[in-house]
Amino acid sequence: MSLLQRDREIILSNEYVDNFDFAEAEDFVKNASKDLFISHKFKTNKGKTLVQPRGGFPTYEKMYALYDQFTSGDVDVLPMTIDSHTRLNDYGSAAKMLRLSEETETDQLNGYPLVNHGYRITRKMITHFNTPVSLRHGTPDARLLVELAIASGAFEIEGGPITYILPYSKNFPQDKAFLYWKHVERVTAKYSELNEPINRESFGPLTATLVPPCITIVIQIAEMLLSLEEGVKSFSVSFSQTGSINQDLVTSKVLRKSAKKYAQKIGCGDAMINLVYHQWMGAFPRDKHKSDSLINTGAMIAGLVGADKIITKTRAEAFGIPTKEDNSQAVSNVKYTLNMLQGIPNFVDEEEEENLTRQVDEIFEAIFNDKADTLWRKVFNSIKNGIIDVPFSPHIINNNELITVRDDFKNIRIYKKGKLPLSEKSFKYEQSKLNLGANPNSVVNQIIKDIGVML
Amino acid sequence: MKVVTGVVGNDIHVVANRLIDISLQSRGFEVFNLGVNTYLEEFIDAVVETDADVLLISSLNGEAEGWCRELYRFKDQDNLKNVIFVIGGNLSVGEGDESQIVPKFKEYGFDLVFHQSDLLEGLDTLEAFVKEDK
Numbered sequence: 001m002s003l004l005q006r007d008r009e010i011i012l013s014n015e016y017v018d019n020f021d022f023a024e025a026e027d028f029v030k031n032a033s034k035d036l037f038i039s040h041k042f043k044t045n046k047g048k049t050l051v052q053p054r055g056g057f058p059t060y061e062k063m064y065a066l067y068d069q070f071t072s073g074d075v076d077v078l079p080m081t082i083d084s085h086t087r088l089n090d091y092g093s094a095a096k097m098l099r100l101s102e103e104t105e106t107d108q109l110n111g112y113p114l115v116n117h118g119y120r121i122t123r124k125m126i127t128h129f130n131t132p133v134s135l136r137h138g139t140p141d142a143r144l145l146v147e148l149a150i151a152s153g154a155f156e157i158e159g160g161p162i163t164y165i166l167p168y169s170k171n172f173p174q175d176k177a178f179l180y181w182k183h184v185e186r187v188t189a190k191y192s193e194l195n196e197p198i199n200r201e202s203f204g205p206l207t208a209t210l211v212p213p214c215i216t217i218v219i220q221i222a223e224m225l226l227s228l229e230e231g232v233k234s235f236s237v238s239f240s241q242t243g244s245i246n247q248d249l250v251t252s253k254v255l256r257k258s259a260k261k262y263a264q265k266i267g268c269g270d271a272m273i274n275l276v277y278h279q280w281m282g283a284f285p286r287d288k289h290k291s292d293s294l295i296n297t298g299a300m301i302a303g304l305v306g307a308d309k310i311i312t313k314t315r316a317e318a319f320g321i322p323t324k325e326d327n328s329q330a331v332s333n334v335k336y337t338l339n340m341l342q343g344i345p346n347f348v349d350e351e352e353e354e355n356l357t358r359q360v361d362e363i364f365e366a367i368f369n370d371k372a373d374t375l376w377r378k379v380f381n382s383i384k385n386g387i388i389d390v391p392f393s394p395h396i397i398n399n400n401e402l403i404t405v406r407d408d409f410k411n412i413r414i415y416k417k418g419k420l421p422l423s424e425k426s427f428k429y430e431q432s433k434l435n436l437g438a439n440p441n442s443v444v445n446q447i448i449k450d451i452g453v454m455l
Numbered sequence: 456m457k458v459v460t461g462v463v464g465n466d467i468h469v470v471a472n473r474l475i476d477i478s479l480q481s482r483g484f485e486v487f488n489l490g491v492n493t494y495l496e497e498f499i500d501a502v503v504e505t506d507a508d509v510l511l512i513s514s515l516n517g518e519a520e521g522w523c524r525e526l527y528r529f530k531d532q533d534n535l536k537n538v539i540f541v542i543g544g545n546l547s548v549g550e551g552d553e554s555q556i557v558p559k560f561k562e563y564g565f566d567l568v569f570h571q572s573d574l575l576e577g578l579d580t581l582e583a584f585v586k587e588d589k
Contacts, residue, residue: 170491170492391473394491441478441481
C-alpha cells in the first residue's frame with residue numbers, strides 16, 4: 001500500500017465517518033455525469049462567464065431548497081459553503097448544532113456540515129440537481145472534508161495553504177497547512193485521472209482590504225504551482241474587485257499571462273488554468289440601491305476581463321446572511337448585465353501591465369532563490385521573512401510591514417514596501433502615483449477612507 | 456518609549472489593530488503588537504518581557520469588560536507600577552453610556568479610557584498624558 005493510501009485510510013477511519021468505501025467512491029467518480037464537472041463546463045462553455053452565488057445551510061432540507069431555487073434560476077455553479085465548526089475539524093460541535101437546527105428549525109450553523117451529513121446522502125442531492133458543486137470552506141486541514149466532498153460529487157475544491165490561513169487564522173502553523181494541502185492536491189490529482197479533472201480554485205480576495213495586485217497574483221500563482229506539481233490538471237486563479245476598474249483589467253491580464261508562464265516554467269503547461277472574479281469583498285453600503293449598482297459594476301467588470309466564472313454578492317451583504325431570494329435576485333441581475341457585454345474591445349494599459357508584471361517577477365525571483373529544497377519550503381520561508389506580506393492579515397507569521405493606500409483613481413498603491421523585494425524602478429513607479437502629505441496622520445486617515453471606499 | 460498593544464479576548468477585528476500599530480509607529484513609539492485574540496495574561500507577560508512604558512488594549516466586539524476587570528490585581532505587582540494602562544475601542548455590547556463606562560474601567564485600573572473615540576484624537580491624549588507623567 002502506498003504511503004498516500006495509508007494516510008487516507010487513517011484519516012477516513014474518523015469516528016464521524018460512516019464506513020468510507022474507497023473502491024465505491026472511485027467507481028462513482030469514474031462513472032459520474034460530465035455535467036457535474038466544472039472543468040468540463042469551462043471547456044465546453046468557451047467565452048461565457050459562469051455564475052456562482054454564495055450559500056450554505058445546516059439541514060439537508062434547507063440545502064435542498066436552496067439548490068432547488070438556484071437551479072430554477074439559471075445558476076451555473078452551486079456553492080456548498082461549510083460551517084465554521086467543520087472548518088476547524090470540530091465535528092462533535094457541528095453534530096450538536098445540526099441536531100439543534102433540525103429540532104428547532106432554526107439555523108444554528110453558518111454552513112452545511114458535510115462530515116455529519118455524510119457523503120452517501122449528500123451525493124443523492126448533488127446527482128439529483130446534476131449541476132457542478134463548488135466546495136467553499138476555509139479549512140486549514142481539509143484532508144477529511146475533501147475526501148467526502150469528492151465522494152459526494154462536489155468536483156471543485158476551493159482553498160489553499162496560504163489563502164485559507166493568512167486571512168483567517170492567528171496562529172495555525174503555516175508549515176502544517178502546506179503539508180495538509182499537499183495531501184489534498186494528491187487526492188485531487190488521483191481522482192482527476194478517472195474522468196474529467198477535479199478543479200482546484202485558489203481564494204484570491206485574501207483579506208479583501210487594500211491588498212496590492214502584485215501580492216494577490218504571487219499568492220495565486222504560488223498556490224497554483226503547488227497544486228500542479230502534485231498532478232492537478234485544472235486550476236482556477238482568482239481575485240476580487242479592487243475598487244478601480246483599470247486595476248481590475250490590468251490585474252486580470254497579468255494574472256492570466258503570468259500564471260501560464262510560471263506553469264510552463266515548472267513543466268506543467270498542459271494544465272487548464274481558469275480565471276475567477278469575486279464581486280466586491282469589502283464593506284458594502286447599507287443603501288440597497290447603491291449595493292445593486294456595486295453588484296452590476298462588478299458584473300460588468302467580470303465581463304470586461306473575460307472571467308471564466310464570477311462569484312456574486314447580494315444587496316443584503318451589509319445586513320447579514322442573505323436569503324435565497326436575495327441570492328436569486330443578484331444572480332439574475334448579474335446574468336442580465338453579462339448578457340449585454342458581448343463583443344467588447346480589448347482595453348490595454350501597457351505601462352501598468354509592464355509595471356505589475358515586473359513586480360510579480362521580482363517577487364518570484366526572490367522566492368525561487370530561497371535556499372530551501374522544495375517549493376513549499378521556499379514559499380513558507382518567503383512568508384516568514386516578509387517577501388510575501390498580506391495587508392491586514394491577523395496571522396502571527398505575517399510580516400505586517402507592507403502599507404498600501406489608494407491613488408487619485410482609486411488604484412491600490414504601495415506606500416511602504418516592507419521587505420517586498422521590489423526594484424527601485426518598481427517602487428518608484430508606485431510612489432510616483434501618490435501625493436500624500438508629510439503628516440503621518442494623513443496616511444492613517446487615507447487608509448481609513450480607502451478601506452471604506454464603497455460605503 | 457515602548458508600547459505593547461493588541462485586541463483583547465476572542466476578538467478578531469484586525470483592521471483597527473493595524474491602524475493603531477501604524478499610528479503609534481509614526482509617532483515614534485516602539486510597538487510590540489500582539490495582534491488579535493490576546494488574553495490579559497499575555498498582555499501582562501509582554502509588558503514585563505519588553506519593559507514597556509504603555510499597555511494599550513483595544514476591543515471592538517464590546518466584550519472587553521469581562522476580559523479586563525481583573526487588571527488591578529496585576530497592576531499591584533511591583534514591576535508594573537510605572538506602566539500607563541490604556542483601553543479603547545467599543546467598550547460595551549450594544550449602546551453604552553460613556554459617563555458610566557469610563558469611570559468603571561478606571562476603577563478596574565486603567566489610566567486612560569476611550570469609548571468610541573477617534574483614534575488619532577485618542578493618541579493625542581495619550582501623548583499629552585505621557586508628557587505630563589514624566
